[in-house]
Amino acid sequence: MKVKTPIQVRYQETDQMGVVYHANYLVWFEIGRTAFIEALGFEYAAMEDQGIVSPVIDAHVYFQQPIRYGQQAYVHTSLESYDGIRTTYRYEVTDEDGNIAVSGTTKHVIVKKENFKPTSLRKKFPEWHQAYVKALGDE
Amino acid sequence: MKVKTPIQVRYQETDQMGVVYHANYLVWFEIGRTAFIEALGFEYAAMEDQGIVSPVIDAHVYFQQPIRYGQQAYVHTSLESYDGIRTTYRYEVTDEDGNIAVSGTTKHVIVKKENFKPTSLRKKFPEWHQAYVKALGDE
Amino acid sequence: MKVKTPIQVRYQETDQMGVVYHANYLVWFEIGRTAFIEALGFEYAAMEDQGIVSPVIDAHVYFQQPIRYGQQAYVHTSLESYDGIRTTYRYEVTDEDGNIAVSGTTKHVIVKKENFKPTSLRKKFPEWHQAYVKALGDE
Amino acid sequence: MKVKTPIQVRYQETDQMGVVYHANYLVWFEIGRTAFIEALGFEYAAMEDQGIVSPVIDAHVYFQQPIRYGQQAYVHTSLESYDGIRTTYRYEVTDEDGNIAVSGTTKHVIVKKENFKPTSLRKKFPEWHQAYVKALGDE
Numbered sequence: 001m002k003v004k005t006p007i008q009v010r011y012q013e014t015d016q017m018g019v020v021y022h023a024n025y026l027v028w029f030e031i032g033r034t035a036f037i038e039a040l041g042f043e044y045a046a047m048e049d050q051g052i053v054s055p056v057i058d059a060h061v062y063f064q065q066p067i068r069y070g071q072q073a074y075v076h077t078s079l080e081s082y083d084g085i086r087t088t089y090r091y092e093v094t095d096e097d098g099n100i101a102v103s104g105t106t107k108h109v110i111v112k113k114e115n116f117k118p119t120s121l122r123k124k125f126p127e128w129h130q131a132y133v134k135a136l137g138d139e
Numbered sequence: 140m141k142v143k144t145p146i147q148v149r150y151q152e153t154d155q156m157g158v159v160y161h162a163n164y165l166v167w168f169e170i171g172r173t174a175f176i177e178a179l180g181f182e183y184a185a186m187e188d189q190g191i192v193s194p195v196i197d198a199h200v201y202f203q204q205p206i207r208y209g210q211q212a213y214v215h216t217s218l219e220s221y222d223g224i225r226t227t228y229r230y231e232v233t234d235e236d237g238n239i240a241v242s243g244t245t246k247h248v249i250v251k252k253e254n255f256k257p258t259s260l261r262k263k264f265p266e267w268h269q270a271y272v273k274a275l276g277d278e
Numbered sequence: 279m280k281v282k283t284p285i286q287v288r289y290q291e292t293d294q295m296g297v298v299y300h301a302n303y304l305v306w307f308e309i310g311r312t313a314f315i316e317a318l319g320f321e322y323a324a325m326e327d328q329g330i331v332s333p334v335i336d337a338h339v340y341f342q343q344p345i346r347y348g349q350q351a352y353v354h355t356s357l358e359s360y361d362g363i364r365t366t367y368r369y370e371v372t373d374e375d376g377n378i379a380v381s382g383t384t385k386h387v388i389v390k391k392e393n394f395k396p397t398s399l400r401k402k403f404p405e406w407h408q409a410y411v412k413a414l415g416d417e
Numbered sequence: 418m419k420v421k422t423p424i425q426v427r428y429q430e431t432d433q434m435g436v437v438y439h440a441n442y443l444v445w446f447e448i449g450r451t452a453f454i455e456a457l458g459f460e461y462a463a464m465e466d467q468g469i470v471s472p473v474i475d476a477h478v479y480f481q482q483p484i485r486y487g488q489q490a491y492v493h494t495s496l497e498s499y500d501g502i503r504t505t506y507r508y509e510v511t512d513e514d515g516n517i518a519v520s521g522t523t524k525h526v527i528v529k530k531e532n533f534k535p536t537s538l539r540k541k542f543p544e545w546h547q548a549y550v551k552a553l554g555d556e
Contacts, residue, residue: 045348209462
């Protein structure tokens with residue numbers, strides 16, 4: 001499963017190089033990830049309502065060509081791996097012609113918000129777990 | 140009392156106009172406000188530890204000249220008014236030559252973090268109250 | 279003429295108060311302004327291609343109630359005043375129930391990008407001028 | 418050579434998890450990189466004055482423990498590799514007790530601002546080149 005999400009470039013996201021500032025692609029990845037989770041039928045906000053948050057533990061980003069203000073961008077999000085504990089998402093940002101501008105991955109765990117103690121997606125959210133296992137198979 | 144705080148312009152804060160993006164001055168105001176509170180002997184983080192937050196209820200910003208990456212900037216923060224409930228801070232952002240680039244004010248209340256119900260600085264934090272009344276007199 | 283633009287709250291826009299950080303509403307205003315300009319048939323990027331930028335000269339923001347992650351927000355943008363030189367936009371941010379969360383205005387001029395010398399929208403972009411005068415009448 | 422730069426956590430940098438939002442560490446890396454360049458006796462702004470910019474081509478970030486508002490953070494920047502064309506910086510973000518919170522690398526090239534065509538640091542900025550070769554040896 002791959003979810004395509006349109007991104008409207010914000011003027012605020014540009015820098016004086018005249019292109020989107022590199023850290024903002026992690027924000028676009030987050031938008032793609034949120035859309036991916038929704039496409040599976042879940043809401044990240046609902047997870048937080050139960051006192052669980054899902055921090056990033058590593059991120060890898062490859063910048064191939066810049067995106068500029070006035071361009072239409074898209075983020076394509078898929079599941080790279082999932083083992084019941086760790087979830088790795090893969091992202092490709094493309095321009096209006098389908099050229100890949102930026103790609104990357106982020107790896108996540110879930111932790112209790114109050115103390116950042118890790119917990120297991122499989123045990124804590126069995127329905128998410130099922131959907132993630134299925135999404136991985138659909139790849 | 141007026142507190143002067145140096146600001147190092149971040150590349151990320153510029154936009155493709157080649158100047159600091161306008162919304163970032165509200166962030167610089169926040170840095171000045173934090174320094175002002177510390178100069179009075181308090182810490183904003185300590186207020187939050189007691190379940191109280193201090194949202195902005197209005198902001199007015201006047202942009203006279205742009206600040207660019209590579210310039211040294213300062214934010215000068217003072218207390219414009221305080222009535223036990225509402226606190227209004229005044230800010231001036233200057234460049235390395237003392238020219239005013241941006242000025243403005245923000246007005247704040249304090250509320251309970253859990254439900255955003257307003258409370259009174261005078262009653263909830265009597266020591267802050269005393270210091271604010273005194274800072275106003277020192278103006 | 280009033281233009282309504284949906285805003286999807288980004289996790290990155292929240293702060294530890296659990297609500298959208300106040301400076302981000304200026305970014306949302308910018309999104310509304312861009313949509314307003316497009317609704318008039320123009321593109322801000324095209325103006326910049328001619329070496330002209332349109333900085334904010336003042337901003338006033340009133341924060342009535344917070345917007346949270348997971349809520350649907352909208353920014354409603356209209357033209358408050360226009361005199362051939364200065365353009366003032368008015369914004370209202372509403373939640374999914376139509377409650378006003380934040381309102382405000384921003385005033386803009388146009389300047390040459392290379393030296394920030396002011397120029398006249400009426401003279402430099404007569405078609406924009408006509409459309410703005412008309413939009414003001416439609417109010 | 419390793420350059421240590423203090424970072425004051427901005428409230429704006431937190432998110433509703435109650436910690437610094439992950440993309441902001443790339444901004445902190447940039448602050449460390451700027452300080453590293455200055456420690457070598459150069460200014461990034463001076464490079465841009467000559468029509469050259471230095472985009473990131475890849476970034477790797479490892480998040481070990483969160484940084485919170487109210488903590489003192491530091492970014493420690495060093496040169497991981499340099500070949501005359503590509504420069505890779507290494508970063509460690511530590512808290513006030515010296516614990517590593519975040520680490521990572523960013524790889525950069527230099528390109529002409531007008532068309533993003535790559536050029537060579539060795540040829541275009543021979544003094545920088547000498548200093549980078551020397552900094553690598555000092556490691």
